[in-house]
Amino acid sequence: MDVNAPLALLGGLSPQQFMRRHWQKKPLLVRQALPGIMPPLDRAALFDLAGSADVESRLVVQQPGGGWRVRHGPFARRALPPAKQPGWTLLVQGLDLHVAAAHALLSRFRFVPEARLDDLMVSWASDGGGVGPHLDSYDVFLIQLHGRRRWRVGRQRDKTLVDGLPLKILANFQPEHDWVLEPGDLLYLPPAWGHDGIAEGACMTGSVGFRVPSDDGLARELLQRLAQSDEVDGRLYSDPQQPATTTPGAIPEALQAFARDALEALVNERGALARALGEVLSEPKPRVWFEGQADAPAWQAGQGVRLDAKTRMLYDSEHVFINGDAFDAGGRDARLMQRLADERCLPARDCKLLSPGARALLADWAASGWLHAEEAA
Known part of the structure; x- marks a missing residue:
């Protein structure tokens, strides 16, 4: 992708201009960003997908008198309200992992780093359906796929929430803009901008969301990964100079220093933190499963490869990361693997340039279902 070329998706802005002017700064409304767009799947197929245990889904129903009811899937079709009943919404998370057209739609937004890009959620709402005025902690692109929705x-x-509700609904929502989106329209919102979307008739809306690690959560995950590293030497504490004590409940200062040194050594091990970060950021979501192909060779020399839609592949200057695993990489192998991560495919002519070890990795990944063979053009 040429990040300096104007995109109709962004209203004629280039990705570079969009990131500089709008990303995490201010909203952008683009009329007919995706003219002629069709939903990635129809209503019946979306309802069927919500019945799968491998798919995260929610049902939000606005009750008479202003109450709300929220249920989590999977949902049998008969468990959903009638389509003509007003005021309810079905939200299906991670549609890009299950539907090729949804994956292709999400890929249009890969001018944002893959480590931040999360998934495509699709909601179907009956007339008047919505989830109430709320805030998101992440950036979001809202794409109108079918019907009309007023935002x-x-x-x-004022971020005060209404007490006693199963949804985080703003108590004092003060809108500044009122827009009705039609199929093909796009609305970008930075974090912490309040928004309330209400369906005008039945409608379907896509939501491109982004990962937002918290510092404490990321620190815990990194420490857990670092502690599991094979490079930890497992040095044992010793205290040959420990005198007899009259305060046995007190933690010895030497043991406190040993703990501090152990933690610093863990974090400062060369490359360990970068490796752990890549492993954490490339880890698939909990409900993601791959279908391995161990019974037959899934990839052979002379074929290209493409990543499975569920695969997360990243890299830094010394490693490539795929689905939570890390591999050292340098030279031509590193450049080609980085191209695979960036473009999510690698043609046969480039696969032939990989070293035998790197080609063996591709074969292992293909057998695990992480990538798939593509015939040479």
Whole structure:
């Protein structure tokens, strides 16, 4: 992707201009960003997908009198309200992992780093359906796929929530904009902008969301990964100079220093933190499963490869990461593997340039279902 070329998706802005002017700064409404767009799947197929245990789904129903009811899937079709009943919404997360057209739609937004890109959620709402005025902690692109939805949007200074509800609904929502989106329209919202989307008739909306690690959560995951590293030497504490004590409940200062040194050594091990970060960021979601092909060779020399839609592949200057695993990489192998991560495919002519060890990795990944063979053009 040429990040300096204008995109109709972004209203004529280039990705570089969009990131500089709007990303995490201010909203952008683009009329007919995707003219002639068709939903990645129809209503019946979306409802069927919500019945799968491998798919995260939610049902939100606005009850008479202003109450709300939220249930989590999987849902049998008969468990969903009638389509003509107003005021309910079905949300299906991670549609890009299951539907090729949804994966292709999400791929249009890969001008944002893959480590931040999360998934495509699709919601179907009956007339009046929505999830109430709320805030997201992440950036979001809202794509109108079918029907019409009214969005009220505003910078939210008062973040007080209504007590006693199963949804995080703003108590004092103050909209600044009121827009009706039609099929093909796109609305980008930065974090912490309040928004309330209400279906005008039955409608379907796509939501491109982004990963937002918290510092404490990421630190815990990194420490867990570092502690599991094979490079940890497992040095044992010793205290030959420990005197007899009259305060046995007190933690010895030498043991406290040993703990500090152990943690610093763990974090400062050369390359260990970068390796752990890549492993954490490339880890698939908990409900992701791959279909291995161990019974027959899934990839052979002379074929190209493409990553499975569920695969997360990243890299840094010394490693490539795929689905939570890390591999050292340098030279031509590193450049080709980085191209595979960036473009999610590698033609046969480039696969032939890989070293025998790197080609063996591709074969292992193909057998695990992480990537698939493509015949040479």
